Amino acid sequence: MSRSKTHRVLPGFPLTLGYTLVYLSLVVLIPLSAVFLKSMSLSLEEFWAIISAPRVVSSYKISFGISLLAAAINAVFGLIFAWVLVRYHFPGKRIIDALVDLPFALPTAVAGIALTALYAGNGWLGQWLEPLGLKVAFTPLGILVALTFIGLPFVVRTVQPVLEDLEMELEEAAASLGADRGQTFWRVILPVLTPALLTGFALAFARAVGEYGSVIFIAGNVPMVSEITPLLIITKLEQYDYVGATAIAVVMLVFSFILLFLINGLQIWANRSRVRT
Numbered sequence: 001m002s003r004s005k006t007h008r009v010l011p012g013f014p015l016t017l018g019y020t021l022v023y024l025s026l027v028v029l030i031p032l033s034a035v036f037l038k039s040m041s042l043s044l045e046e047f048w049a050i051i052s053a054p055r056v057v058s059s060y061k062i063s064f065g066i067s068l069l070a071a072a073i074n075a076v077f078g079l080i081f082a083w084v085l086v087r088y089h090f091p092g093k094r095i096i097d098a099l100v101d102l103p104f105a106l107p108t109a110v111a112g113i114a115l116t117a118l119y120a121g122n123g124w125l126g127q128w129l130e131p132l133g134l135k136v137a138f139t140p141l142g143i144l145v146a147l148t149f150i151g152l153p154f155v156v157r158t159v160q161p162v163l164e165d166l167e168m169e170l171e172e173a174a175a176s177l178g179a180d181r182g183q184t185f186w187r188v189i190l191p192v193l194t195p196a197l198l199t200g201f202a203l204a205f206a207r208a209v210g211e212y213g214s215v216i217f218i219a220g221n222v223p224m225v226s227e228i229t230p231l232l233i234i235t236k237l238e239q240y241d242y243v244g245a246t247a248i249a250v251v252m253l254v255f256s257f258i259l260l261f262l263i264n265g266l267q268i269w270a271n272r273s274r275v276r277t
Helices: 013-039 044-051 054-087 093-099 108-119 126-132 140-165 168-176 181-209 213-219 229-238 242-276
Strands: none
Touching: 013 242, 044 242, 054 093, 054 140, 054 181, 054 229, 054 242, 108 126, 108 140, 108 213, 140 181, 140 213, 168 181, 181 242, 213 229, 229 242
């Protein structure tokens, strides 16, 4: 009796795994390893002196602090945005839904120029805001605006599928048991959305930390005031300080790995929570 042979589209696990590892090494692992190897030419004292310099520490605070604030803002308004898109029907809904992805497709430099033109002293909004004492362009507030702009889609697109799968019967059951709208949201809806919301928050935060193009135009780039870490790395490269640039890049890279593991953990938690519900 002949055994039936299973025909696969791909040429088998060992070969495809080999292709995957080679491609991953060429595109990701080898370039990242080069950053670590370049920084290893420094002693620990020299490395610490570079990454703990006052100007560098100030850039960390600006990059991480404003990114965290922008991600928190997007978590709130991204949830509201996703709620409107899922729960309500209105003219132009498909257009608004498509516009959510605009920061994905728009080149970051174009976004930075557009935001600067909008919020500058002679811009459409800036000419009205600055007389009121609210200066946006060329300040840390401008960085916040840019990072909020580019991070919004991550929260909306993460929360939206979960909201679409959320059964209305849960809310109806809560209402029939005497819960008001606030109790229904905080005790029924929000616990289901929390894993996806945290994942969207982490993705928006990770995207904001590494953002460069949309920020440099509106930030003003003043050292110790509005200078972000990616810009400082570029500045050191322009000064041919490759070792100093790689030392700061290593710090950003380590933080990126931590964020990556955090995001993967949140996604696993979100998937398990969705299966339970």
